Amino acid sequence: MQTSEIQSVKQRFGIIGISSALNRAIDVAVQVSATDLSVLITGESGVGKETFPQIIHQYSHRKHNAYIAVNCGAIPEGTIDSELFGHEKGAFTSATSDRKGYFEVADGGTIFLDEVGELPLSTQVRLLRVLEAGEFMRVGSSKAQKTNVRVVAATNLNMQEAIRNGRFREDLYYRLNAVPIYIPPLRERKDDILLLFRKFATDFAEKYKMPVIKLTDDAQLMLKNYYWKGNIRQLKNITEQISVIEQERTITPESLRAYLPDQESSTLPVLMSHQQEQKSFNSEREILYQVLFDMKKDMNDLKKLVNDIMSNEPAHNYQPHFSDTAEQPFVEKQEPQNEVINLVSPLSKGKILHNHHVEDTEEYVEESLSLIDAEKEIIIKALERHNGKRKYAAQDLKISERTLYRKIKEYGLE
Numbered sequence: 468m469q470t471s472e473i474q475s476v477k478q479r480f481g482i483i484g485i486s487s488a489l490n491r492a493i494d495v496a497v498q499v500s501a502t503d504l505s506v507l508i509t510g511e512s513g514v515g516k517e518t519f520p521q522i523i524h525q526y527s528h529r530k531h532n533a534y535i536a537v538n539c540g541a542i543p544e545g546t547i548d549s550e551l552f553g554h555e556k557g558a559f560t561s562a563t564s565d566r567k568g569y570f571e572v573a574d575g576g577t578i579f580l581d582e583v584g585e586l587p588l589s590t591q592v593r594l595l596r597v598l599e600a601g602e603f604m605r606v607g608s609s610k611a612q613k614t615n616v617r618v619v620a621a622t623n624l625n626m627q628e629a630i631r632n633g634r635f636r637e638d639l640y641y642r643l644n645a646v647p648i649y650i651p652p653l654r655e656r657k658d659d660i661l662l663l664f665r666k667f668a669t670d671f672a673e674k675y676k677m678p679v680i681k682l683t684d685d686a687q688l689m690l691k692n693y694y695w696k697g698n699i700r701q702l703k704n705i706t707e708q709i710s711v712i713e714q715e716r717t718i719t720p721e722s723l724r725a726y727l728p729d730q731e732s733s734t735l736p737v738l739m740s741h742q743q744e745q746k747s748f749n750s751e752r753e754i755l756y757q758v759l760f761d762m763k764k765d766m767n768d769l770k771k772l773v774n775d776i777m778s779n780e781p782a783h784n785y786q787p788h789f790s791d792t793a794e795q796p797f798v799e800k801q802e803p804q805n806e807v808i809n810l811v812s813p814l815s816k817g818k819i820l821h822n823h824h825v826e827d828t829e830e831y832v833e834e835s836l837s838l839i840d841a842e843k844e845i846i847i848k849a850l851e852r853h854n855g856k857r858k859y860a861a862q863d864l865k866i867s868e869r870t871l872y873r874k875i876k877e878y879g880l881e
Contacts, residue, residue: 468498471707476493480518480521481518482515483614483661483662483666485659486655486656486659488648488649488656489659492650493519495646495648496519497762498523499523500525501526502646503617505582505598505620506523506618506644506645506648507522507626507647508621508647508649509621509648509650511698512698512700513649513701515699516623517621519621521534521581523577523619524577524619529575529617532576533540533573533576533577535575535577535578535579536581537569539580539581539582539585547587548726549566549606551568551590553566553567553568554568554601554605554606554607555606555608557742558607562606566605570603571603571612572877573616575615575616579621580620581618582622582625582716583620583621585588591635592641594618595636595639597616597618599642601613601615608831609861616643620643652698653699660691661687662689663702664702666704667707668681668706668710671706671707671710671711671786678716678719680706680718680725681709681717682718683717683719686718686720688853689720693727704726705726719751726739774864774865776841776842816864842874842878843878846871846874846875846880849863850880857875
């Protein structure tokens, strides 16, 4: 389209802006209007998606027939099928008479399905049949009816993500998305922000019969650098608030800041996207989980060793896992009344000695460990961990409660 033709469309539908992305969206809308292809309009909330279905309808051969806009997110799930496709008398409790649905009323015209991503899956199946075969059935009826309706849909959802999560049918998405139109957010149309502000300020000055508000140069810069999460809708609301509340009609950055939530954080450069932050967080969490898993493995190895000790099973052939790769021995030393075992210490270096046999020429450190002292210390820790509850301490130690009670009396731990 020529620039003059695009400008004509803007004037007719009250579109303000000089952004190339905006001009591209208008161009596509006008070009596709001559066909009957389904159109899916995407963009953030507040960018003005509702204007483009009207452009498509008014420039099409259907312009003299019905145009119906339906907010799919505002209709309860239990009644949306009846609203779209109609129902037969007696189909449900409150169905006291036959009712035509929007697809029947708009035959020959255009239906705009806003927030189409909010449709229930059962309704998506019905809509898919309309797009594929041009027919539908009323709720409570088994008779198929034909309809000739142009469907234009809009959503602010990430449809690919909705498909992955099972919230939206993939086949319906491709049917609706025969021609995609993307409406850019306001922060990508910085040159349009001041144009829109002046238009809104003039409109509200006339509406409330007061002088038009104006921005200082610094305030204009602040307005352009703001993130505008709510897009054009947010800009319009803020302009109206300032027009009504501010006594001084020249707006400075100090005055403007009061109307811009989180202004400081919003005007900073975006160093990391939300997805990148989430990915970084997940990475750190995975590292932490790995550390915890390693610690758990060490603890399980130690518990198994202790269990072998308490069951009077030989532990000479068992080598627990420690994160330190080097090992240092404890030398076996016989004591009159206590069984002595060989343990691998993670705090020193060397090899296990069996029956005082030196396997190489390295220097070894000899150290004795009393089984009674070790067992006593483990029992104390288990009782402390479970606040003196013997049942849970015994489960933790993998022995019977009766055995634990005997050990407590034996070691005088009562």
